[in-house]
Amino acid sequence: AGSCNKSIKVYPHMVLHELRRSSFTLLNQTVQFDDNGDPKFGSVAIVFWNSSGNAEEVGFFSFYPTFKFFINSSKIKWHGDEKVPESVCSQACPEGFAKIQEGIHTCCFSCAICPNGTYINSTEDPYNCINCKEAEWSAEGSTSCTIRLLEYIPFTDTAAIVIMVGALVLVALTVVMSVLFALNYNTPVVRSAGGPMCFLILGCLSLCSLSVFFYFGEPTETYCTLRFLPFLLFYTVCLACFVVRSFQIVCIFKISAKFPKLLSYWTKYHGHWLIITVAFFIQALLLITGYSIAPPKPYSDTFWYSDIIVLGCDLDLNLKATSSSFILLSVLCCLTKTITFCLLLLILTWITFATVSMLYHGKYIHAMNALAILSSLYSFLLWYFFPKCYIIIFQPKKNTQQHFQGLIQNYTKTISQ
Numbered sequence: 001a002g003s004c005n006k007s008i009k010v011y012p013h014m015v016l017h018e019l020r021r022s023s024f025t026l027l028n029q030t031v032q033f034d035d036n037g038d039p040k041f042g043s044v045a046i047v048f049w050n051s052s053g054n055a056e057e058v059g060f061f062s063f064y065p066t067f068k069f070f071i072n073s074s075k076i077k078w079h080g081d082e083k084v085p086e087s088v089c090s091q092a093c094p095e096g097f098a099k100i101q102e103g104i105h106t107c108c109f110s111c112a113i114c115p116n117g118t119y120i121n122s123t124e125d126p127y128n129c130i131n132c133k134e135a136e137w138s139a140e141g142s143t144s145c146t147i148r149l150l151e152y153i154p155f156t157d158t159a160a161i162v163i164m165v166g167a168l169v170l171v172a173l174t175v176v177m178s179v180l181f182a183l184n185y186n187t188p189v190v191r192s193a194g195g196p197m198c199f200l201i202l203g204c205l206s207l208c209s210l211s212v213f214f215y216f217g218e219p220t221e222t223y224c225t226l227r228f229l230p231f232l233l234f235y236t237v238c239l240a241c242f243v244v245r246s247f248q249i250v251c252i253f254k255i256s257a258k259f260p261k262l263l264s265y266w267t268k269y270h271g272h273w274l275i276i277t278v279a280f281f282i283q284a285l286l287l288i289t290g291y292s293i294a295p296p297k298p299y300s301d302t303f304w305y306s307d308i309i310v311l312g313c314d315l316d317l318n319l320k321a322t323s324s325s326f327i328l329l330s331v332l333c334c335l336t337k338t339i340t341f342c343l344l345l346l347i348l349t350w351i352t353f354a355t356v357s358m359l360y361h362g363k364y365i366h367a368m369n370a371l372a373i374l375s376s377l378y379s380f381l382l383w384y385f386f387p388k389c390y391i392i393i394f395q396p397k398k399n400t401q402q403h404f405q406g407l408i409q410n411y412t413k414t415i416s417q
Contacts, residue, residue: 163212201380
């Protein structure tokens with residue numbers, strides 16, 4: 001400009017900006033600079049002010065005609081401990097760490113490790129940890145994400161094979177017991193067990209066992225539906241049958257003397273079949289309504305484990321129709337008073353499963369669910385029907401009219417007392 005302006009405070013970036021546009025002659029040599037502020041040609045000496053205060057040449061930097069750089073670091077004696085001073089504010093962060101800028105200068109920063117489920121891409125954004133996708137995971141301090149491992153119980157799993165074999169054995173036992181009851185249909189043991197109702201219970205137990213097979217393999221909408229539907233529907237029929245047996249065994253003895261018409265109505269209009277049918281249709285209506293509004297669907301559990309996805313089925317228990325289906329089962333359980341041990345075993349089974357499901361969330365929770373269903377079926381099969389089969393085969397003397405009449409007389413005396 002030809003003069004100095006003292007009112008302007010000059011900063012390095014301002015000098016660099018002007019330097020890039022400058023062209024002048026110095027010592028009979030033209031000096032020009034490129035867009036980066038570097039000389040376009042020529043060479044410069046690298047000097048160092050030594051301890052005596054003299055500028056000592058320690059190297060050179062040549063631009064033209066070829067690029068050359070040389071420096072003799074042995075000639076440089078740094079101040080103090082003679083270590084090379086750092087030219088940056090902060091050291092570079094290790095891999096997996098994000099820069100946390102301190103102050104206004106980007107070269108001054110601290111380093112923070114990226115937590116689980118995030119990664120850092122230093123070339124794109126060294127300042128922010130990037131979240132992994134839902135189907136991905138990463139360990140602490142990662143530079144990339146990894147696809148999560150999908151977990152479910154295949155049909156070839158040992159636990160699956162054992163449970164499915166147990167279900168097949170249950171079906172085989174129900175068939176054998178049905179044949180045994182059919183051959184001894186007119187005996188007191190079969191009639192006291194429910195007569196034709198025995199075949200209905202055994203058939204429903206077999207149909208309930210179908211649910212067990214759909215807890216294995218990769219879940220689909222069909223699998224999820226069949227996990228719950230057969231068990232909830234046909235187990236309702238089983239419980240309704242035992243409710244009827246409870247009423248016939250206990251209530252009839254107690255109220256037949258006071259209300260003889262009630263007994264006649266019960267017999268005339270087949271009250272036991274009416275109750276079973278009503279329970280079946282109520283449960284069927286609840287299931288159809290619930291499945292129509294919100295059918296069970298495959299569910300990916302990504303919450304409990306960072307590196308795996310546990311595949312399962314989602315059943316909306318907040319839906320009134322679905323929750324009412326379970327409430328109906330609970331009410332029927334409370335009304336089955338004459339099979340106390342079976343009911344106790346049933347309650348303990350599901351309390352155990354509920355406790356385990358709160359503590360463990362891996363893929364084998366579905367095997368535990370299938371095992372709980374199987375245990376519920378065996379509780380009736382072994383503790384209600386097996387003793388009757390034992391009497392028919394090994395104690396035929398107790399399977400007589402006289403023996404049962406004696407039992408009824410003793411029970412009647414106990415009630416009257």
